[in-house]
Structure formats: C-alpha cells, structure tokens
Amino acid sequence: MASMRDNSAELPLAELSALGRTPVTEGAGTLGPTNRPQTDFPVPVPLKGHGPARVIALCNQKGGVGKTTTTISLGAALAEYGRRVLAIDFDPQGALSAGLGVQTHDVPTIYDLLLSRSVDPRDAIQKTKVPGLDVIPANIDLSAAEVHLVNEVAREQILASVLRKVSDDYDVVLIDCQPSLGLLTVNALTASHGVLIPLECEFFALRGVALLIETIDKVRDRLNPAIELDGILATMYDSRTLHSREVLERVVDAFGDKVLETVIGRTVKFPDASVAGAPITQFAPEHAAARAYRQLARELVSRGAVA
Numbered sequence: 558m559a560s561m562r563d564n565s566a567e568l569p570l571a572e573l574s575a576l577g578r579t580p581v582t583e584g585a586g587t588l589g590p591t592n593r594p595q596t597d598f599p600v601p602v603p604l605k606g607h608g609p610a611r612v613i614a615l616c617n618q619k620g621g622v623g624k625t626t627t628t629i630s631l632g633a634a635l636a637e638y639g640r641r642v643l644a645i646d647f648d649p650q651g652a653l654s655a656g657l658g659v660q661t662h663d664v665p666t667i668y669d670l671l672l673s674r675s676v677d678p679r680d681a682i683q684k685t686k687v688p689g690l691d692v693i694p695a696n697i698d699l700s701a702a703e704v705h706l707v708n709e710v711a712r713e714q715i716l717a718s719v720l721r722k723v724s725d726d727y728d729v730v731l732i733d734c735q736p737s738l739g740l741l742t743v744n745a746l747t748a749s750h751g752v753l754i755p756l757e758c759e760f761f762a763l764r765g766v767a768l769l770i771e772t773i774d775k776v777r778d779r780l781n782p783a784i785e786l787d788g789i790l791a792t793m794y795d796s797r798t799l800h801s802r803e804v805l806e807r808v809v810d811a812f813g814d815k816v817l818e819t820v821i822g823r824t825v826k827f828p829d830a831s832v833a834g835a836p837i838t839q840f841a842p843e844h845a846a847a848r849a850y851r852q853l854a855r856e857l858v859s860r861g862a863v864a
C-alpha cells in the first residue's frame with residue numbers, strides 16, 4: 558500500500574541524499590539541498606553516566622508540521638545512540654502517546670502532574686517499545702489545563718518544576734507542544750534549554766515563524782533567560798518540486814546556520830508508522846526517513862544540543 562505513494566525508493570542518489578539518506582560516497586563534495594555542504598556527523602560516543610537532562614521543546618504554532626513525528630523519531634534515534642530520552646506529550650490530542658503506543662486512560666498523565674503537586678512525576682512515566690525512550694502521556698483532559706492554571710502562582714513555571722523532579726534520570730527531555738502559543742506552550746518554553754522548530758517546506762509555513770521567534774524572545778526576556786534556538790528543521794521536503802526547494806532556500810536566507818543541515822523528506826511511511834504505533838526507526842529502520850532522523854540525532858549531538 559505504502560509503495561504506491563512513497564516515491565523515495567525510486568529517487569536517484571542525489572535526491573536521496575537530499576532526503577537525508579547518507580550517500581554511498583560520503584565526504585568531499587557532497588551537497589545537500591540548497592547546495593550547502595553536507596557534513597558527515599560522527600556517531601555519538603557512548604555516555605559514561607546519565608543526566609541531568611537538557612530539555613528541548615518542539616514548537617510551532619502551525620498545525621501538522623511534524624512536531625509529534627519529530628519528537629517520536631528523534632527520541633527513538635537518540636535512544637538508539639544510548640541516550641536516555643523522556644518524551645513529554647504536551648498536546649491534548651495525545652498524538653505522541655498514540656504514536657508511541659502507550660496508555661492514556663486510567664493512568665497519571667501530564668495534566669495530573671500540572672494540577673497536583675502531590676502526584677510523583679515518576680508514577681506518570683511509561684516505557685515504550687524503544688529501550689531508553691520513556692514517555693509521560695497526555696489525553697484530552699489537558700485541554701482544560703490552561704483554564705485551571707490561569708490563577709496559579711507562577712503559572713508559567715509549573716512544567717519546569719515538574720521536570721526538575723525527573724531530569725536527573727535522563728540525558729534529554731523532548732516536549733511535544735500543541736499547535737498554539739498559549740499558556741501550555743509558554744510553560745514548555747519556560748521549562749526548556751532549547752527550542753527546535755519543525756518547519757514544513759510549504760510557503761504558508763514561513764508566515765508564523767516570526768511570531769514564534771518573537772514569543773521565544775519574550776520568554777527569554779521575562780521567564781527563561783537561558784533559552785536558545787537549537788535549530789529550524791525543514792520537514793516534508795520534496796526535492797522533486799521547485800516549491801519545496803524555493804521554500805528551503807528562503808528559510809536558509811532568513812535564518813542562516815540556525816537551519817539544520819538535516820532535512821526530512823516527505824514520505825507516506827510516517828503515517829504508516831503512526832498507525833503501527835512505532836517510531837519510523839523501528840517500523841522501517843532502513844528507510845531514508847529513519848536514516849534522516851538518525852542524522853538529525855547525530856547533528857544535534859555534534860552541535861552540543863544533546864549530550
């Protein structure tokens with residue numbers, strides 16, 4: 558079924574490298590999309606111990622740009638490289654929880670942790686099928702959280718205080734934000750050391766980025782002076798369309814080296830993997846998309862965004 562719509566297997570080598578597949582002949586002269594040189598990021602060295610975690614929010618108020626897919630796939634790739642990863646489902650839709658195949662009902666969720674300080678965050682952590690990748694789930698209850706938190710003391714810092722209780726056990730915490738810039742997202746940004754912005758290679762996707770960066774700047778001014786923009790990740794890139802290439806070129810023009818070298822190609826394997834409740838790195842380990850997320854993991858380690 559997938560092969561009918563998934564053309565990546567038929568692309569020539571240069572195009573596959575644009576999709577993030579490591580070319581057979583690596584090194585000198587390899588060019589990625591937008592003709593930037595493609596670095597062969599080294600495999601991360603094993604860690605001697607774990608924690609404290611660096612917290613990264615995956616954030617974009619535009620819907621459907623690949624936040625959840627990136628949280629799952631990057632988390633799984635980092636876990637393959639021996640990093641201890643905790644993924645936080647911070648969207649009432651619960652797509653991250655579903656994509657990782659964990660329970661969301663009759664279990665403590667992130668909502669319970671935000672609302673009650675008496676719940677131990679460790680009791681909400683669930684293991685996934687990927688060794689080293691754990692998750693705190695969410696369900697539709699979370700949609701009521703903004704209303705409940707509005708009158709709390711230090712309402713923007715509640716997630717940060719929850720994560721402080723578990724971050725020593727992990728190397729990285731990835732927060733899958735909902736598509737909004739409301740109080741939950743501000744909580745995620747306040748709790749984070751870094752932000753990763755998945756950006757769909759589509760013209761209208763560019764329009765919201767200025768507002769998102771403005772929000773990050775406000776959070777830096779008022780709540781979290783240390784927050785950094787770790788990178789902008791181009792997703793759903795289709796090297797066969799001029800449109801995708803033009804959008805990527807514009808993004809690089811505007812944001813320079815904040816744009817990660819790794820580019821995630823468009824492929825129907827992702828929806829297929831979500832249905833299976835498994836990360837792409839397990840569902841189709843040799844697929845270009847799985848390789849692209851491993852490359853992203855290596856790039857983020859090389860940049861120092863992850864230990």
Ligand SMILES: Nc1ncnc2c1ncn2[C@@H]1O[C@H](COP(=O)(O)OP(=O)(O)OP(=O)(O)O)[C@@H](O)[C@H]1O
Nearest residue numbers: 620621622623624625626736793822823824827828
């Ligand atoms: N590189 C890709 N190629 C093709 N489809 C993709 C790709 N990445 C994600 N998708 C699919 O696009 C849809 C939206 O992706 P995803 O849920 O990751 O986005 P999101 O930003 O988390 O969305 P939301 O804002 O609703 O939370 C999903 O069906 C997913 O399977």
Ligand SMILES: [Mg+2]
Nearest residue numbers: 624625648652
């Ligand atoms: Mg999502």
